[in-house]
Amino acid sequence: MSNEFQLFAESRSDMGKGASRRLRRLQERVPGIIYGGKDEPQMISVELRELKKALETEAFYSHVLTLKLDGTEVQAVLRDMQRHPAKGHPMHVDFLRVDKTHKITMNVPLHFTNEESSIGVKKQGGEIQHNIAEVEISCLPQNLPEFIEVDMAAAELDTIIHLSxxxxxxxxxxxQLALGDDHDQPVAAVHAPKVRASADDEDGEGEAEAAGEE
Known part of the structure; x- marks a missing residue:
């Protein structure tokens, strides 16, 4: 997969909470670290404005990035991020170095398609329930997808779609599937609307009571 995201990073030597606060307040930069591969972990910082702009795109979270670190290009993925508990802006970022010969494990989002035209919805009056929003995958960096598509077009009423x-x-x-069949969790399902299901139950109870009275 081609790299569509680039971030300019700088190495840093000052450590500790005080240094991180000064970095964020005075320089408007976000402290972070890059690790993995053959090189030692390295403390870095990235520009807050540039990072916030990149975070607006969903693909950034599951994409191989190019970090331009002190004039050298490093391939990496966003591994973890800490946000401010109240304001939500990034406080610290972790990047993982990648190379073409080693697999990486990442969480990627699920994109559900053809939900309104689904057989179970359009023809049978059901509704779709999402059980999970993302999945953990393993692959080589060049095969890393931005998302996994879940096509709901053929899903009928009472259908359950699993990871497999x-x-x-x-x-x-x-x-998850590598752990065994008992980890084949449901991804989505098509079921009857709760309001209609409740009404059918009540009708059933009413008929039963009427039959009892007779």
């Missing part, structure tokens, strides 16, 4: 039903891109594996 997902169509994965070439070279991509679901880590």
């Amino acid at each position: 039903d997902l169509k994965l891109p070439k070279g991509v594996e679901l880590t």
Whole structure:
């Protein structure tokens, strides 16, 4: 996968909470770290404004990035991020170095398609329930997808779609399925609307009572 995201990073030597606060307040930069691969972990910082702009795009969270660190380009993925508990802006970021020969494990979002035209919805009056919003995958960096598509077009009423039903891109594996069949959790389902289901139950009870009286 081509790299569409670039961030300019600078190495830093000052450590501790005080240094991180000064970095954020005085320089409007976010402290972070890059680790993994053959090199030692390195303390870095990135510009707050640039990072916040990148975070507005969903693909940034599951994409191989190019960090331009002190004039050197480093391939990496966003591994973790701490946000301010009240304001929500990034406080610290972790990046993982990647290379083409080693698999990485990442969480990628699920994109549900054809929900309104689903057989269970359009023809049978059901509604769709999402059980999970993302999945953990393992693959080589060049095979990392931005998302996994879940096509609901053929899903009928009372259908349950599991992890094993997902169509994965070439070279991509679901880590949960590697743990065994008992980890094949549901992803989505088509079921009757609760209001209608409740009404049917009440009708059933009413008929039963009427039959009893007779």
